[in-house]
Amino acid sequence: MVFPKRSTSEMESGGGSHVAEMPRVPKSARGKRSIRKKESPGQMMCAFDLLASVAGKLLDEGDGSLGNTSAAAPVVDASPKDVKQFKNEVMDQDSCNESALVSHIAFQRPANHHARKGEDLEGSHPLNEDPKAKSGTLDKESSMISCSKAELGCNFAAIADRWSPESVESGACTGDAVANVMPMITAGFHKNAPDMFNLLDPMDVDVKPPPLVSSDSTGEMPLYGNKIRRSTSFPRVPKGGMGFTVDRDEDDDDKSSGCTHPITATNKGFRPNCTAGHSSVKKLLACKYRKVAPARMHKGDLSCSDVDRKPSFRNKKMYYTRQRTQRSTFKRRKMFDRHSALVSEEYAKSNAKFTARDSHPASLEANKGTNSMAFQKSHETDDCHVKLRIKSFKVPELLIEIPETATVGSLKKTVLEAVNAILGGGLRVGVLHHGKKVRDDNKTLMQAGIAHDDVLDNLGFSLEPNCTPHPSQHSPPEDTEFLETVDTTEPLARIAPTDSSSKHGEIDASQELALAPLSANYQGNDHDSVYSPGGMSSPDKASTNWRAIVPVTPAYSNAGAIVPANKAKRSPEQGQRRIRRPFSVSEVEALVLAVEKLGTGRWRDVKLRAFDNAKHRTYVDLKDKWKTLVHTASISPQQRRGEPVPQELLDRVLAAQAYWSQQQTKLQPKTPPLAESRLLT
DNA sequence: CTTAGGG
């Protein structure tokens, strides 16, 4: 048989030479893995990404304490100067930002806060205030808690205002087209604080933010197009069928959630370095945080609950800062979790404005569900395109608790993390039209009244918390999965955030978290149809009402409660088992294909080759799956359980298994690789 | 971090 299709083109470094990839290439021979990250060409960054990236940079550069190498230089002594520096850095970064989209991050001091705080911040890092005093200072407005901090020993008071959807909306709508919003992050200080310094400058948004929405020619949302379409078209793939092939680069489901990327970033981004240790961040939203890490919320993961319990792949990757991130460690994450002090953030909401302009005649249908009723694009044909630009998103509030003794670097890190977390997973995008929330995701823009000629100022976007209140609700995880998330979410929006990877390849989507990821990468993946935007498939899930915010917010709003609450509820922190995600036939196929080519024993490569986009599915998972496949293939069909795997695939499994094990043994003695070629034929 | 295996 012809097994391994040995194409010389393997990705492996050595790759080419003869036939098949060598079963085992010495690591040294392999290219640097870290570098291997693939980048997807066509992706663009969206506002979310930008924000995230900014944050990432911030973090990254932030201070040595964060970095591995620079560990030595804890930022500890913060002199006023440091702060300044910090600020500058930020600004610089901001300006550098490729995309330029970005927003500012400002630290504000609560007006009523003690002056000291401000001082501390500015002056130096370690804040020596009396914790108590601080907590006392909380605003009344803030629903959050002071208590928790005490426990934590954090000095900053966390403040959280809960925001209601309404508020969000209103904010969003407001309208000046131009207003930029900056994500404000309130750390310990109040949000309204009078004086704040902007760390980042508002960039000109002009720069073409990556098209959140616009792209012209394509007609559909550039980025997301695929996804969307797919979703619509294939609400769900029948289990048995092999709908899509997973095949290499594309497969997998995770893509959908945009969250992923951002999230990922987050996690990775910070290195939990202990140095900073003290501060950790916890999201209020239980979900957020966790999710973040996991990144994917849809499918199986229900939102919050399951997220990523263990640090596994998902978290790991954060391409953001580090290239190598792919392989970043769990450790970080773990550490992070552990130490985390807590930062609670409120949901961030944000709004964005965008302007719409004319556009091409393309259709926007993409976002609408398949079934739309009324008109499709009845209008004139001319401009069916609505171009929008989101100038910036504001992250309304972020609560962060951090010890006074924390370094500035840790503060940065914390903020970054919080931002990433939010971006990553905890948010979904809402669309507001004339101040009203447009909840029907299936409507076409036209139907929703968002026409090219109308849009400009009437359209708003909001970021809403994306967690689900209780995982329990979901029924079959599969079905439900995504819906929640999607539900309210505007298709477009979801899309937007995405692509992290594209940018520099850095961000991976790994995280499951967040928003729908959309990275281009995923295109092929959906087979699982994890998310069916349309939500059409399952009735139950129906959009039900998981409106984003509603349920969730309340729960978490009590800050005080939150912290403890989360833990109490489920401290997923360390570990719950990951949810089970049976391999689909297409995934199996992809696996088989990859193994045929790469052989057994090179799981990391298999992962990269065929499941790079599947955030969940670690190489260990793949190896395990292979193990089970081999077993499955060995037993009688009657004894097999679960979704049946086509016999053809099983046969290939056995053949590949046999082939590669043979190779392995052959090589052992000292057989030259060449031998294999003969064998093959 | 990866692999390989056992649980």
Next chain:
DNA sequence: CCCTAAG
């Protein structure tokens, strides 16, 4: 899937 031992 998880966990661990070994590289």
